[in-house]
Amino acid sequence: MREDFGFTQDQIDIQLMTRDFIRKELTFERIKECDEKNEVPMDIVKKCAEMGLTSITLPESIGGGGMGQVTNSLILEEIGYQDVGFATTIGACSLAYEPISLFGTQEQKELYGKYIVEGGLAAFALTEADAGSDVSNARTTAVKEGDEWVINGTKTYITNGANASIYTVFAVTNPGAGTRGMSCFIVERDRPGISVGKEEDKMGIRLSNTCEVIFDNVRVPADHLVGKEGQGFKIAMSTFDITRPAGVGACCCGAMRSCIDKCLEYAATRITFGQPILQNQAIQFMIADMEIRYEASRALAYKVASAIDAGVIDSALASASKTMSSDSLVKISEDAIQIFGGNGYSKEYPIEIIYRNAKISQIFEGTNQVQRMVIIKSLLKASGMM
Ligand SMILES: Cc1cc2nc3c(=O)[nH]c(=O)nc-3n(C[C@H](O)[C@H](O)[C@H](O)COP(=O)(O)OP(=O)(O)OC[C@H]3O[C@@H](n4cnc5c(N)ncnc54)[C@H](O)[C@@H]3O)c2cc1C
Structure with missing residues (x-):
């Protein structure tokens, strides 16, 4: 794997530690079973939490790693190499915490971070x-009642919904006000009125839990509101x-890297017509095209992550990275x-799981159509046409 993005020694150490850990722990046999x-x-998950992943x-002040999105990317990339579903379980914690990181008070960061x-796991609802x-x-x-907010409703497709000990919940506080009528709340799992509904039986990322979370007259103190009332949509999009x-x-x-490594290895040993299939230019070009997409996606992902760590937020570039990587995968x-032929279609080999896992990346965190809407809006604004 090429390492030329100016990572610090600390970042490289975390990357290698994660790689070593996840490849030993999350074997193909274990992935297949789960x-x-x-x-x-x-x-x-427990071991990942103990390692601080x-x-x-x-923030370090509340016991976290104090690292930014480049380091987070390195970790999720390494876990994604083994299984995108398991990476989704782990990644959902930083997704759920980000609204509090961006808009929360110090007390809220401590409360949630703990x-x-x-x-514990966290979920973004x-x-x-x-x-x-x-x-x-x-x-x-x-609805505000005295010093409390009372939450009612059902959230669907919530990653870690059944396993989280804390939720970030978005709810309407001003009906009829559209995107300005939504607010963001911290909700602990053990509050009365919370239950888990239907668990999704998914095509892929089956090493992550996805389910309904039902809020039935769930009361949280007024100080569980994140940011200001009405800022929920902005908080979600900024996240x-x-x-x-x-x-x-x-x-x-x-x-993607996992696919390329596996294809190179397989194509070098699979013999047809008396020679490895890797000798055929048709196969070589497919792998070369994979490498092109992988390098372009990775360059964009780390460009955007580095910019975020430097305090530069660009919605369109974030959307471009998400779209480029997911379409490429x-x-x-x-x-x-x-390239694997019939074996690629068989559950005995690791490729079909990667393929089933891949599709969701074009759908969640905003579909790739929604990403293109973000990108064109930004282009039109920049050129004065909107
Ligand atoms: C496995 C999984 C995990 C998830 N995890 C979470 C989670 O942790 N937290 C959470 O809150 N949500 C989560 N989601 C929900 C996910 O973010 C949504 O499924 C996604 O945003 C799409 O919404 P939808 O399913 O309602 O599709 P729809 O909004 O109904 O879209 C259907 C299709 O229409 C297209 N479309 C819609 N509007 C337009 C338009 N204006 N122009 C062009 N095309 C359009 C879409 O791109 C899509 O192709 C998860 C979903 C899944 C499947």
Whole structure:
């Protein structure tokens, strides 16, 4: 793997430690077993938390790693190399914490951070049955009663929904005000009125839990409101500007690299017509095309992550990274199946899981159509046409 983005020694050490750990712990046999059972390997989650991988972006002052998005990207890339589903489980913690990091008070950072630092998982609860791309159509409400907010509604497709000890929840506080009527709340899992609904039986990323989370008259203190009332939509979108390049961009790069390594190895040993299939230019060019997409995606992911760490936020570039990486991974994993032939289609080999895992990256954290909407809006604004 090429390492030419000016990573610090600390970052390289964390990258290599993660690589060594995850490749030993999360073997193909274990991935296959969890994939079949639709099960999160919680023992490995626990070890990741102990190593600080779930809390890498939390401030050192509250027990986190105090690192930025480049380091987070390196970790998610290494985990993504083994399994994008498991990387999603781990990455959801930084996704859920980011609203508090960006808009929370010091007390809120400590309150929320404690759960993750102590080994718990976190979940980001935005989507609803009728509010996916169209977030402004959310129906979950939060009503102020004295010193408390009372939350009612059902969130769908929530990563870590069943396993999280803390949630970041978006709810409507001013119905009819559209994107300005939504607010963001910290909600502890053990509050009365919270239950877990339908668990998704998914095509891929089965080493992550995805389910409904139901809020039935759930009361949280007034100080659990993150940012100001009505800022929820802004908080969610600002969060994605930070998380898309690492959580999807870099994570997909890991899976792309995995495909390329596996294809090179397989094509060098699979003999047809008396020679390895790697001798054929048709195969060589497919792998060369994979490398082009991988290098371009990785360069963009680390460009955006470095800019974020330097304090420069660019929504369009974050969307470009997410889109480039996810589209590339879908294409590369599909071609990897082709190179493996019938074996690529078999569950005995690792490629079909990568292919099934890949598709979601074009859908979550905003579909790739939504990303293109962000990019064109930015272009039109910059050229004075909007
Ligand atoms: C495995 C998984 C994990 C998830 N994890 C989380 C999570 O942790 N937290 C969370 O809050 N959500 C999560 N989600 C939800 C995810 O972010 C949404 O599924 C996604 O944003 C798309 O919303 P939707 O499914 O309602 O699709 P829809 O919004 O119904 O879109 C359907 C299709 O129409 C297209 N479309 C919609 N509007 C337009 C338009 N204006 N122009 C062009 N095309 C359009 C979309 O791009 C898509 O192709 C998860 C989803 C899955 C499947």
